[in-house]
Amino acid sequence: MTAEPEPSATDSSTRPVFILPKTVALVGLMGVGKTTIGKRLADHFGLPFVDADEEIEKAAGMTVADIFANYGEKGFRDGEQRVIARLLDGEPRILATGGGALTHPLTRERLKAKAITLWLKTDLKVLARRVANRPHRPLLKDRNPMDVLKEHVKTRYPLYEMADVTVDTGDQSHVKSLDQVLSALHAYVTGGQ
Numbered sequence: 001m002t003a004e005p006e007p008s009a010t011d012s013s014t015r016p017v018f019i020l021p022k023t024v025a026l027v028g029l030m031g032v033g034k035t036t037i038g039k040r041l042a043d044h045f046g047l048p049f050v051d052a053d054e055e056i057e058k059a060a061g062m063t064v065a066d067i068f069a070n071y072g073e074k075g076f077r078d079g080e081q082r083v084i085a086r087l088l089d090g091e092p093r094i095l096a097t098g099g100g101a102l103t104h105p106l107t108r109e110r111l112k113a114k115a116i117t118l119w120l121k122t123d124l125k126v127l128a129r130r131v132a133n134r135p136h137r138p139l140l141k142d143r144n145p146m147d148v149l150k151e152h153v154k155t156r157y158p159l160y161e162m163a164d165v166t167v168d169t170g171d172q173s174h175v176k177s178l179d180q181v182l183s184a185l186h187a188y189v190t191g192g193q
């Protein structure tokens, strides 16, 4: 006799099916998976995926690193604020924000009003390992990643706490992280039904 296969985390038929009433905006520290999980979430819902960093680069015609170099962090945040405002208008979508987007008061206000905000978090050691492999982030230039991440925990965690939904993904596969995100969103959208 052949046993029925166990439903696995990769079996998308076991994932909850529901409609998103508005845009889901992923927030959290750099390297936590906003882009990676955001793309998979968009595929699941058949919604467009947008990455605020990419949209800022398109609008400015230069890389995030060059915007920081030419206009400083303040210049970048102003541009980021305008781009996120535009991305929050229109049909629901999945939006990956930049790690520091919530530091701008207007961005915080708009995200709160127009999106379901979802804070992705994980252990700092996991993040330090991930960002060490990718040297393009201007805030890490010539800095020890763990020092920067610890500073960001102090200044940004109080901001991320405004999120409607929080998911701690630990150090596991994308597939499992996506499952966690979907069940947390499902509980939020249906009021835990």
Ligand SMILES: Nc1ncnc2c1ncn2[C@@H]1O[C@H](COP(=O)(O)OP(=O)(O)OP(=O)(O)O)[C@@H](O)[C@H]1O
Binding pocket: 028, 029, 030, 031, 032, 033, 034, 035, 036, 037, 053, 096, 097, 098, 099, 130, 137, 169, 171, 172, 173, 174, 175, 177
């Ligand atoms: N379970 C997981 N969830 C999310 N990302 C993971 C996971 N496991 C490994 N990663 C890897 O972590 C790296 C960082 O992810 P990603 O670029 O999506 O982060 P981010 O939050 O968008 O960062 P940034 O703020 O710099 O844009 C990617 O290489 C991704 O593949």
Ligand SMILES: O=C(O)C1=C[C@@H](O)[C@@H](O)[C@H](O)C1
Binding pocket: 029, 030, 053, 064, 097, 098, 099, 100, 101, 137, 138, 139
């Ligand atoms: O954490 C941050 O402040 C940043 C994260 C990236 O997504 C980019 O938005 C930029 O490098 C700044």
Ligand SMILES: [Mg+2]
Binding pocket: 034, 035, 036, 051, 053, 096
């Ligand atoms: Mg990203």
